[in-house]
Amino acid sequence: MPRFWLRIIPQLLFAGGVALLIWAADDAVAALAFLVACLLIPYVRMNQKLDLVDEWLDSPGVENVPEGNGVWGGVYSRLRRMVREFREERHNIESQFQDLQEAIAALPDAIVILDAGDHIESCNPMAEEYFGLDKNRDIGQQISYLIRQPQFVGYLSEQATNFEHPCVLKLAGERILSIQLIPYSERKKLLLARDITRLENVERMRRDFVANVSHELRTPLTVVSGFLETISDMDGAPDPAMLKRSLMLMTGQADRMKRLIEDLLTLSRLENAENVLVEEDVNVKLLLKQIQQDALSLSASNHVIELDIDTEAGLRGSADELRSGFGNLVSNAVRYTPKGGKISITWKMEGKNAVFSVKDSGIGIEPEHIPRLTERFYRVDKSRSRGTGGTGLGLAIVKHVLNRHHGRLEVTSQIGKGSVFRAIFPASMVIAEIPETAAFR
Numbered sequence: 001m002p003r004f005w006l007r008i009i010p011q012l013l014f015a016g017g018v019a020l021l022i023w024a025a026d027d028a029v030a031a032l033a034f035l036v037a038c039l040l041i042p043y044v045r046m047n048q049k050l051d052l053v054d055e056w057l058d059s060p061g062v063e064n065v066p067e068g069n070g071v072w073g074g075v076y077s078r079l080r081r082m083v084r085e086f087r088e089e090r091h092n093i094e095s096q097f098q099d100l101q102e103a104i105a106a107l108p109d110a111i112v113i114l115d116a117g118d119h120i121e122s123c124n125p126m127a128e129e130y131f132g133l134d135k136n137r138d139i140g141q142q143i144s145y146l147i148r149q150p151q152f153v154g155y156l157s158e159q160a161t162n163f164e165h166p167c168v169l170k171l172a173g174e175r176i177l178s179i180q181l182i183p184y185s186e187r188k189k190l191l192l193a194r195d196i197t198r199l200e201n202v203e204r205m206r207r208d209f210v211a212n213v214s215h216e217l218r219t220p221l222t223v224v225s226g227f228l229e230t231i232s233d234m235d236g237a238p239d240p241a242m243l244k245r246s247l248m249l250m251t252g253q254a255d256r257m258k259r260l261i262e263d264l265l266t267l268s269r270l271e272n273a274e275n276v277l278v279e280e281d282v283n284v285k286l287l288l289k290q291i292q293q294d295a296l297s298l299s300a301s302n303h304v305i306e307l308d309i310d311t312e313a314g315l316r317g318s319a320d321e322l323r324s325g326f327g328n329l330v331s332n333a334v335r336y337t338p339k340g341g342k343i344s345i346t347w348k349m350e351g352k353n354a355v356f357s358v359k360d361s362g363i364g365i366e367p368e369h370i371p372r373l374t375e376r377f378y379r380v381d382k383s384r385s386r387g388t389g390g391t392g393l394g395l396a397i398v399k400h401v402l403n404r405h406h407g408r409l410e411v412t413s414q415i416g417k418g419s420v421f422r423a424i425f426p427a428s429m430v431i432a433e434i435p436e437t438a439a440f441r
Contacts, residue, residue, distance in 0.1 A: 053079075062087070109194045110177075116187035118143050118156060130177060130193055143191070152179065168196070176200045205376070212377035216260055216392070220253035256391075263393040266324060267376070270400035277404050282315045282322055283434050284347055284356070291323065292345060295330045302339040310348035314434030315425060317405045325401030328394035329358045329421050337362035337418070352427035359420045365413040373411060374399040398423070405429055 016035070023031035052066040056079075065080045067073075104111055110127035112120060119142050123133050131147055138146060144153050155167035166180040176197045182190040227246040269275050292307045299305060315322060333343045341361040348355055365373070369380045377392040395409075402409055406426050413419035 049075075109192055112143065112191040112193075114143055114189040114191060118189070120146075121188075127191075127193065130171070130175070130195070155179070156181070169193075209376055212392070213260075213264070216377070217257060220257045223253045224250045260391045260393070263391045263397060266397055267393060267400065270321070270397065270404065277318055277321075279316050280319060281431055281434055282317055282319045284314050284322070284354075285309050285312065287319065287323055288326065288345060288347055288356075291327050291330055294327065295334050295343070295345075298331055299334050303334060303337055304342040305334075306342070306344045308344065308346045308348075310346070311354070312433055313349060313354055314431040315354065315405070316429050316431055321401045321404065325398045325423065326356060328398050329356075329423070332394055333358050333360040333362065333419075333421075336360065341418075349430075350424075352430070354425045354430045356423040356425075357420060359418065361418040364415040364417055365411070365419055366415060367413075370411050370413065374409065 018034060018038075020031070022034055049066070049068065049072045056064060056066060060083055062080055062083050065076050065083065068076050104124045107124060107126065110130045111124045112127045112131075112133070113122040115121055119140055120133070120138055122139070123135055127133055128135060133146060144156055147153075149169055152167060152169055166178045169177045169179055171177060174197065175195060177193045178196045180192045180194075182192065184190055227250050231243065231246065288307060288309065292305060295305050330343070330345060337343060337360045343361075344357075344359040346355070346357045346359070348357075365380055369378075372378050373380075374395045376396045378395075379392055399409060402423055406429055408424050410422040410424065411419065412422075
């Protein structure tokens with residue numbers, strides 16, 4: 001039986017019993033009046049309580065729930081508890097929604113929510129940056145009105161049947177985006193855009209690298225193959241002078257290929273993430289004296305090569321890698337400085353930093369070439385670079401060596417006056433005083 005009847009039946013029985021007693025006393029009118037009063041008073045009270053509830057519904061809150069006792073007290077208590085639980089649940093939902101918004105805003109990818117008609121419902125800050133959107137201004141606008149590249153408009157129109165493959169879009173400023181549309185809910189779409197400029201550049205560099213290596217190896221291989229074919233086709237004994245010259249040229253080309261392969265292997269080791277830098281105390285003073293002797297041999301007395309060591313400080317790092325990096329800077333200076341030129345090698349402290357510099361009196365480098373000098377196989381003058389015996393990988397090796405030792409390379413140059421290459425090492429890699437027995441291989 002419902003609780004309503006359990007409450008009302010005893011009240012009705014009591015009112016009816018009293019009315020019967022009054023009626024038995026020969027006063028039927030009084031009995032009827034009493035019975036009507038017993039029914040009317042609860043009705044009035046119920047309407048009063050309902051009116052209080054109706055007023056409360058205009059601005060519901062825990063603090064203004066009506067007070068009462070009995071049945072209505074229980075009702076008001078339940079309303080108070082329900083409002084409190086609702087507020088807590090709403091607070092949790094709002095908190096989760098806020099966390100979600102902050103997470104979407106923090107994503108490195110652009111996100112745009114589109115409705116069934118491709119109108120913008122929401123977007124994150126990266127979408128505003130990538131596409132020039134304004135969250136306050138562009139909500140409700142059709143996305144194709146704001147991103148007007150034909151490639152994207154065509155991709156958007158295809159999504160009714162095909163949404164598996166992304167669209168690669170190149171924006172102004174050479175930024176490249178990979179755009180993917182993901183349908184969800186009822187005909188809504190999630191537009192995701194990721195900046196793949198770096199990946200595309202890496203892929204371009206990989207293609208250029210393969211092409212450059214192939215080109216660099218093709219020339220010496222063609223020379224060697226041509227001489228071998230010529231000698232093989234000769235009838236009788238070859239001319240000794242011609243044979244000697246051919247062998248000399250083939251040896252030179254073989255040496256060129258050997259240097260190229262050695263530099264490629266060095267770069268591969270430096271770029272290998274698993275090749276952890278093995279640190280040791282490097283005596284830079286002794287290392288540079290050895291590099292100066294190597295430079296004098298390479299120069300064959302055609303240049304003045306000076307060494308100025310202004311500090312006894314050493315470095316914490318790999319002696320082999322530092323020798324390779326410093327050696328490449330010095331050998332480049334020798335190769336690109338005309339006969340009779342001067343090359344100055346310096347090791348000194350600038351504040352807390354240690355600086356290795358190579359200054360030459362060579363032909364100089366035009367400013368537009370300087371930012372690209374450390375790219376693999378990048379040459380300012382390709383024909384002249386190959387003539388000097390360089391592989392085009394020396395400065396790329398220098399960059400990786402310095403990166404592994406937390407250093408940086410600075411280049412300044414003037415056409416016709418020469419160049420200065422400075423390798424700067426932070427205080428964390430500098431050893432103030434170092435014993436003569438420290439590594440310098």
